[in-house]
Amino acid sequence: MTADTSPTGPPSPRRTRLTPERAAELHEAVIDLLCEVGYEGLTMDAVAARTRSSKATLYRQWKGKPQLVASALRHHKPIKVADIDTGTLRGDLLALSAVADPARMEQDMALMRGLGHAVHTNPDLNRALREELIEPETAEMRRLLQRAVDRGELAPDTPAVEFVTHMMLGAFVVRPLIEDRPADPDYLTRFVEAALLPALGL
Amino acid sequence: MTADTSPTGPPSPRRTRLTPERAAELHEAVIDLLCEVGYEGLTMDAVAARTRSSKATLYRQWKGKPQLVASALRHHKPIKVADIDTGTLRGDLLALSAVADPARMEQDMALMRGLGHAVHTNPDLNRALREELIEPETAEMRRLLQRAVDRGELAPDTPAVEFVTHMMLGAFVVRPLIEDRPADPDYLTRFVEAALLPALGL
Incomplete structure (x- = not known):
């Protein structure tokens, strides 16, 4: 939620940080998809579709699918x-x-x-x-x-x-x-x- | 190797028992295939082809793929x-x-x-x-x-x-x-x- 408002630095790739609530929704969708289709079957497209977010948002927050899944599991513990x-x-x-x-x-x-x-x-x-x-x-x-x-x-x-x-x-x-x-x-x-x-x- | 030569009984489904050497060859092929393609990818056809045996032979010895795989793992220990x-x-x-x-x-x-x-x-x-x-x-x-x-x-x-x-x-x-x-x-x-x-x- 703390958008990077620095007027001088270059635009941060993390400037549009998700709210904790939004991140929790994304994590929950990832957990559900893992249960339903397994890791191999899970796609960033499916996560984006289910959470009505853009893939760009996902990739801004997480480097890729492995990091998104690990992050979801950490929060799921x-x-x-x-x-x-x-x-x-x-x-x-x-x-x-x-x-x-x-x-x-x-x-x-x-x-x-x-x-x-x-x-x-x-x-x-x-x-x-x-x-x-x-x-x-x-x-x-x-x-x-x-x-x-x-x-x-x-x-x-x-x-x-x-x-x-x-x-x-x-x-x-x-x-x-x-x-x-x-x-x-x-x-x-x-x-x-x-x-x-x-x-x-x- | 002990073929059922009883002249009276019905033909046993196990009458053509494999020699231990032949069973070992089959087990080894199953282990190799498990390593190569995993359980889901392993087919009785592939085991038959690799060991130049018939699927009928495999099904005479083992009820099916789960039993053949379990048998191979037991002998592999x-x-x-x-x-x-x-x-x-x-x-x-x-x-x-x-x-x-x-x-x-x-x-x-x-x-x-x-x-x-x-x-x-x-x-x-x-x-x-x-x-x-x-x-x-x-x-x-x-x-x-x-x-x-x-x-x-x-x-x-x-x-x-x-x-x-x-x-x-x-x-x-x-x-x-x-x-x-x-x-x-x-x-x-x-x-x-x-x-x-x-x-x-x-």
Whole structure:
């Protein structure tokens, strides 16, 4: 909304920034299209048509489809690791488990199906997801664990620390494969209590 | 190779069983095609053409494409959990870590890409993989852990026991997502030592 009104500089490619409400509409349309047609099937034309915007608007805000999709996924996340700070490591990890919202589970499964293949085969999407989602969230996870070390809850040299993100994401991803059902908060809570906290010596 | 020569019974649909060598050729062609064109792109016609066999032969041996693919993947596995029995739980879990063969890693990644989407979207493939691969291997994993309990290495009520398969498979699956590189034996060994064994109280 903060249009670049500088009278001297060249016109910024970002001068017509979207309002947060408008950006949320665009992100939501992208999530819906991902569920419906998958990453390969999603086109900038379809996003533009569904949101009654121009492709030029989309390309002004996002470099391209991989960045638009990564941005939509980042905003779609129900909670950010950075927002979690319960005062104990156990509380923080259990708060993360509650992220798997049962009401959204069907959509999340559809999203994973829609992204599944492209995540592995499309280097641009892979890079955009890494930069927009995975790296920021693993950095926040390191901060969350560092707070536990600072509080004296967690020994700084606990070997499992480097694998906490792997364990949480792994538990989430493999349950459908092994048990043919999505990861829900009850399952993730049991996983944290039974496996993750003991691995950390807690 | 044991043709059904019974003079009385009706002709068995399996009477012309393939030799193990011929079955291995067919399985290998399926693996190659999965890497090249993915599950959706793989046709029984292509398997028949590449192996100079008839589609009738394929359908005599396997009910259909999902079963043929599951069978090929089962035979493609470099090691079966049932073959591992080192005498200690630590030894068994480290032996599992060595399964990730660096020489095959590129092919394994191509395979995962080729299967990725269909695993989630195709119920017949999902069921065939569950029956042929996942259920037998998780049952063997339970036996491997039970042996550790019988030897007195592992407390029978260790809560993490139910999540050992989730942790091993999860560590394998998420490394490419988090670190942009495949799970190799060195990484899996570190995971077992740093996270899995401590989770089991070892």
